[in-house]
Amino acid sequence: MTDVLGIVLKRLGLGVLTLLVISILIFFAVELLPGDIAQAVLGQGATEENLKAMREQLGLNEPAVWRYLQWLAGAIQGDFGSSLISQKPVTETIAPRFANTLFLASYAAVIAVPVAIILGVIVALLRESIFDRVANVTTLTSISSPEFFLGYILILYLAVKNPWFPAIASLSDDMTFLELLNRTFLPALTMVLVVVAHMMRMTRASIINLLASPYIEMARLKGTPAWKVIVKHALPNAWAPIINVVALNLAYLITGVVLVEVVFVYPGIGQLLVDSVTKRDFPVVQACCLIFAATFILLNLAADVGAILTNPRLRHPK
Amino acid sequence: MAAKEKDVLLKIRDLRIEGYSDEKWLEIVHGVDLTLHRGEVMGLIGESGAGKSTIGLAAMGFARDGCRISAGSIEFDGMELTTTSEADRRALRGSRIAYVAQSAAASFNPAHKIIDQHTEAPIHYRIRKRLEAQEDAMELYERLRLPNPQDIGFRYPHQVSGGQLQRAMTAMAMACRPDLIIFDEPTTALDVTTQIEVLAAIRDIVEQFNTAAIYITHDLAVVAQMADTIKVLLKGNEVEEADTETMLSNPKEDYTKSLWAVRSFKRAQKPRPGGDATPVVSVQNVSASYGDTPVLHDVSFDIYAGMTVAVVGESGSGKSTTARCITGLLPPTSGKIVMNGVEMPPSYKSRTKEQLRQAQMIYQMADTALNPKVRICDIIGRPAEFYMGLKGGKLKSRVDELLDLIELEPSKYYSRYPPELSGGQKQRIGIARALAAEPNFIICDEVTSALDQLVAEGILKLLDRLQKELNLAYMFITHDLATVRSIADEVLVMKQGEVVEQGAKEEMFTPPHHPYTDLLLSSVPEMDPNWLTTVLEERGVDNIGEAAAT
Incomplete structure (x- = not known):
């Protein structure tokens, strides 16, 4: 039975690694989507200043890699961030x-x-x-x-x-x-x-x-x-x-x-x-x-x- | 005879059985008659394809998938099995007619305890309640001299050795005290030392309960110990039938005589080359392990050109492991392999093509060792191309030459596929493939044990001829001492990964022996019908087979 436990632990470890790879893939896939989140949140009527302020608030001006690392640091501690649209915590x-x-x-x-x-x-x-x-x-x-x-x-x-x-x-x-x-x-x-x-x-x-x-x-x-x-x-x-x-x-x-x-x-x-x-x-x-x-x-x-x-x-x- | 007529238990008349192949029904048993009396044991012998098992199963009113009983009558204790309903036939099975299969290891369900499989039939037929059936099982285990009869049934099949399983299966067949038991090659898969134990147990219990039996085997010496009468079959036809004594001493038909004569092939022992000849293969103090389990301990021996070293021992004694060490498939943990004076790298991965070429292998199961989807010419041509760099016309003429060498006509076999060949022909292709690399050393791993005796003899003669012509060195792995007697120059006896005894063949077969060699030699069944009784008397009841081996 210790063998089974060993297998479970090993596979769980590999599973965590898989999740990490998947999170990277998803992040950059979403990055590649055309369009602008600020525009999506504020709608067509938003002025240039509003959009700029919104981007600032959402942290969209930071480089993508930095944003991913920030997200990852949070996720490891159980904080998956807040929805960009509703501002409520993701969980x-x-x-x-x-x-x-x-x-x-x-x-x-x-x-x-x-x-x-x-x-x-x-x-x-x-x-x-x-x-x-x-x-x-x-x-x-x-x-x-x-x-x-x-x-x-x-x-x-x-x-x-x-x-x-x-x-x-x-x-x-x-x-x-x-x-x-x-x-x-x-x-x-x-x-x-x-x-x-x-x-x-x-x-x-x-x-x-x-x-x-x-x-x-x-x-x-x-x-x-x-x-x-x-x-x-x-x-x-x-x-x-x-x-x-x-x-x-x-x-x-x-x-x-x-x-x-x-x-x-x-x-x-x-x-x-x-x-x-x-x-x-x-x-x-x-x-x-x-x-x-x-x-x-x-x-x-x-x-x-x-x-x-x-x-x-x-x-x-x- | 008139008085005996009443005691007829099984009467088979003009039995015809068809098998389905290539989208049509072909007759495989052509009108066989068989009469068996209560308490009588009949031996059915013949080569594979003779229809022994098919007839044995037909005696239970059973035909395997893809087979059907097409004509004739099977009368069991007054009941006609060919016309009665399937439900009635099924009600006989396990209760009045029982079956003991060739491989107990495969025929016990791995998912259930042995005793639960034993009690299944008596409970199903309401002959005994569960607890009674279990007690009865333990009693039978004791009669069959299984160790720990109270506990052994509560183990799973894989936790019990092959010889013990075979006896447990005989006990299971006895569970409902049947009138007839069909034994289908019950000891073929066992080592000689285990076989003798199972034979003794089967013979005792069949006598004790006065059970009639049909004993199916291809081994004449075995059937001589077990049967009252012997029926010889060939390709679904009866050759002849007689009581055991007459059959052994005075067979009438030529085919029977040829079967009897098979064990006669023997060639003279060659001496070791003298002086400073370098051995083709020298195994020096080799030890090896699978994972952390040590399997070989300090094995050393030499093989010289033109000589055959037979390696004998029971399964698990380290014969094949030694071969794996020589070929580099299993790198030894210590010791070295030297070929023609050059030390080989331990793993095949670091050997050169030229080093790999020197040692070739021929396998036990030609069926699985040849790719069924590849033509014969490509199977043989591949090593000739890979090692010798032959191409085009040269390659073709080399393949023809090799086919000639193994006595298969090139024009006929060149572009055929393995499934179209018989077992013996496939093994010949295996030999040609090994020869294609032009090795000076060949490992033959149980090459004849899957073959019928007549065919096996042909292969042995071929190997012998090739050795003379090409000056080959053979390492011949086998558990069959008759083969050793016929082909070896030197013998190596192995037990639990150690060499117990080694020397020239003639010495090995003349006393005094190492006690283990003695046990092996005396366990090989002989044609004398009283052999089993004599051996058992000599050894004492509690000292047979496995018990004596430890």
Whole structure:
């Protein structure tokens, strides 16, 4: 187990380095955007003096490298600066939005992961059957359609033609939890449809991959029923690749939601990121991107640790 | 015989099995008959592709994916398996007919404890409750002389040695006290010293419970110890069947006789060149380790031109590691490798092309050692081009010459791909590839152990001829003492990374031996059906195999 701890620490260290590189890339990418922040904040009617004062106030006259280093010094101490537009601290701007995104991602994940794995086991059991093909075609169709298109289809059928769920997922503070689930059902369902196929197909493939193993043949020759062969003998050895794909999709649920949030007008971090990029609000963009990057790094690390923990050879050393 | 008729347990008539390949069904078993009585052990022998395993599995009403039973009848204890429902067939498996696979290490599920896999069938068939089944398992472990029978079942398969796993699998087959067990090459993957233990355990338990068995193997000496009757198969046809004594002493068919005669190839031992001849390879006080684990301790030996040094020992004894040190794949931690009087840099990375050229390797699995997507001419041509700088017409004529040398017709094999060749032909290509570099030293790493006996003999003869013609030095890694007897000049016995004994072949095969050499030699099965009994009596019940080795 000390090995696992070593791996975790090493990967966390590399993760911090990755975040540093990403922050540099984002900073200079935002620098390259055309236009002027002062102009964006004050609008077209601003006079030259106002703009000058604004630039002075935002520190835009300093060299880019200096501004980056200043930001970095703050970030290391946990201060990600203030929004250039609203002047509020970045953490204060992002926190509620990120919480919303996390909620939506968890909502989708709680449905998608079990559904995908159970479906994957069933199609592996009934491989080459009609059910297998239908499940494959359906999930492939849903993964191949763009999210916004899926979203609008769901709105059309589940909100407009049959008014079962609200089409707009705006939130208010006085909602009960059930209301919240109802309000955010359509965006969550859209995301479920997008991620289920990938996880289901990986579950199916990694189980079928094992079916030629001698120990699976042995299980069959012991008279074990087919479903038990799959669930008890194949699945426990198939976790590593499945966990990897689940982690990738969970990361996608958090970072890939921009379009879904726009379609359903959901106040998540994706929308905030889009708004901030158009306004060149560098501190917010930087913080959002770092959150996305950290999500990927942590989930991939979790997947690797999960793969180690499900391997009996590593779990029970000689 | 009339009285025995009632005791017929398994009756197979005109069994035909087809396999699916190249988009069509091809018959691979062509009408085999088999009759087995209660408590009888039948040996099925033949080369790979003879259909032994396929017939064994068919006796359970089972066909592997891509195979199907196309005609004939399989009657088990009055039940016709070819027409009954899959559910009924499945209900027989594990309860009345059990299976013991070739590689226990691969056939135990790595994710579950051994005892949980053992108790799966009895619990499923409601023969025993979990605790009863566990107690029964421990009792069987004890009967099979597994160490710590109370605890060993609660380990995971990878925590237990190969020989112990094979016995645990035999115990698992016994869990429901079946009427019939199919043993599919249960000792092929084991070392001789471990094999003898497993053989003894299997024979005892089959006798104790009066279980009938089909014992599948390609090793005649093994089947002679285990079986009451022997059936010889060739390419899905029966060659002949007789009781063991008759079969061994008086085989009728030519094919059977040729199988019996395989172990006869033997060439005379050559003496070391005298005087001040420089050895082609000299390993001097080499020690090596994998990470922090030491694996080789102070190994020294010389190989002279035209001579073969056989390195024998069980798996894990350091044979292949020694080869890796010589080729520089694993730089030694101390000691040195000297070739033709020149000390080699420890790592292959710092050796010159000319130094690398001198030592070539031939591998155990020709299947995986040849790239299946590359033509034969390119496989052989590559080292000829790389080391010898041959190009164009010269390269082509060199490849032709090499193909001639390994007795494969150049015009026929020049532009074919490895998957189109048989196992023996692939191994010949491996030899040609090593020769293309014009080395003076070749390491042969278990080159015949994946091959059938007749084919293996052909390869040994070829290697012998090439050695005479090209004055090559061989280092021959093997665990098969019969091979050593036939091809070696000098022998090196290794155990746990140390050289236990070394010397000329004739000396090694005449007593007195080092105790470990003695154990190795006496563990090699002989064709005498009473061999196992005699050896066990000599050693005493508690002193066989692994126990004796420590």
